[in-house]
Amino acid sequence: MGTTPAALATFLALERLHLDETKTDLLINAGTCGGFQAMGAAIGDVYLTTAVANHDRRIPIPSFTEYGIGKISSLQVDNLSKELGAKKGICTTGNSLDAHELDHFHMNQNEASVKDMEAAAIAWSCELHKTPHFGLKVVTDIVDGDKPTQEEFMENLGTAAKSLQEALPIAIEFICGKGHDEL
Amino acid sequence: MGTTPAALATFLALERLHLDETKTDLLINAGTCGGFQAMGAAIGDVYLTTAVANHDRRIPIPSFTEYGIGKISSLQVDNLSKELGAKKGICTTGNSLDAHELDHFHMNQNEASVKDMEAAAIAWSCELHKTPHFGLKVVTDIVDGDKPTQEEFMENLGTAAKSLQEALPIAIEFICGKGHDEL
Numbered sequence: 338m339g340t341t342p343a344a345l346a347t348f349l350a351l352e353r354l355h356l357d358e359t360k361t362d363l364l365i366n367a368g369t370c371g372g373f374q375a376m377g378a379a380i381g382d383v384y385l386t387t388a389v390a391n392h393d394r395r396i397p398i399p400s401f402t403e404y405g406i407g408k409i410s411s412l413q414v415d416n417l418s419k420e421l422g423a424k425k426g427i428c429t430t431g432n433s434l435d436a437h438e439l440d441h442f443h444m445n446q447n448e449a450s451v452k453d454m455e456a457a458a459i460a461w462s463c464e465l466h467k468t469p470h471f472g473l474k475v476v477t478d479i480v481d482g483d484k485p486t487q488e489e490f491m492e493n494l495g496t497a498a499k500s501l502q503e504a505l506p507i508a509i510e511f512i513c514g515k516g517h518d519e520l
Numbered sequence: 521m522g523t524t525p526a527a528l529a530t531f532l533a534l535e536r537l538h539l540d541e542t543k544t545d546l547l548i549n550a551g552t553c554g555g556f557q558a559m560g561a562a563i564g565d566v567y568l569t570t571a572v573a574n575h576d577r578r579i580p581i582p583s584f585t586e587y588g589i590g591k592i593s594s595l596q597v598d599n600l601s602k603e604l605g606a607k608k609g610i611c612t613t614g615n616s617l618d619a620h621e622l623d624h625f626h627m628n629q630n631e632a633s634v635k636d637m638e639a640a641a642i643a644w645s646c647e648l649h650k651t652p653h654f655g656l657k658v659v660t661d662i663v664d665g666d667k668p669t670q671e672e673f674m675e676n677l678g679t680a681a682k683s684l685q686e687a688l689p690i691a692i693e694f695i696c697g698k699g700h701d702e703l
């Protein structure tokens with residue numbers, strides 16, 4: 338949970354595959370997320386990320402601000418989104434499960450549909466290894482709703498995990514044998 | 521700058537040294553930091569960390585809260601602190617240069633004397649490699665003062681870097697040839 342272990346685990350996994358001379362074509366970040374109802378997200382929705390960015394790395398020094406946000410494009414997978422009946426949107430990442438006022442401001446700035454605690458870090462490690470990525474994320478809770486995240490998260494985690502377990506094999510089967518431009 | 525690159529760089533450096541069968545006795549995290557005047561810190565002070573913790577990883581789920589804070593003890597270096605005329609204290613880490621109200625609450629909870637953007641992540645990677653660490657940090661700005669961090673930071677970075685360049689060789693000379701319990 339959180340960006341440092343996510344970045345490290347991703348980097349080491351890709352490095353290891355590279356050592357074995359296995360070319361990694363694509364990394365899928367499969368997991369759960371919070372959703373923004375203002376952007377049309379509902380609990381149980383499956384989202385495919387179009388990009389990722391950080392909302393809790395505020396560095397108000399010119400040239401560092403953009404680095405802090407660290408926006409990275411995901412592989413665009415429009416055909417997969419049709420196959421899965423999945424929504425598409427930007428995932429904003431932060432190291433806290435909750436979100437205060439300033440977090441909300443920066444999550445809005447990132448134009449996020451969903452929020453998690455790892456995606457931007459995973460994408461950063463993918464970029465270091467020149468490996469395309471996208472996130473396949475299921476919504477457990479509503480970030481801009483009135484329920485405390487931790488309650489809603491625990492309530493819906495089981496259902497979301499089941500939905501993820503269904504979507505992921507379909508996605509893998511659809512992807513295998515296709516070029517990136519067919520996804 | 522920030523926890524993910526700091527954790528990754530530390531992990532890979534220690535891993536590489538380990539591959540070369542070089543046992544790493546100690547990692548020194550040398551850098552700059554903000555200081556809390558309420559805890560006695562002033563600009564230009566040299567601090568040795570007694571422990572590190574995160575203030576921007578809020579996870580209000582029992583058993584995850586402590587993981588989020590991720591407090592890790594530094595190697596206690598009382599004799600080195602006398603040698604350098606350095607202060608001692610806890611370093612609190614977050615991915616933003618600025619700090620909002622909730623950050624201040626959690627930095628206080630961490631009983632921090634100084635604040636940075638890397639120490640807790642560096643210590644986490646050290647722990648994964650069972651390598652003791654401490655931070656040698658020079659204060660560039662006052663976190664609980666009234667000047668915007670970024671202005672004070674840019675103003676004092678040069679002086680702090682000079683002070684760090686003086687303290688670090690003295691520290692290394694003092695440490696070499698001594699056991700951990702002599703530091």
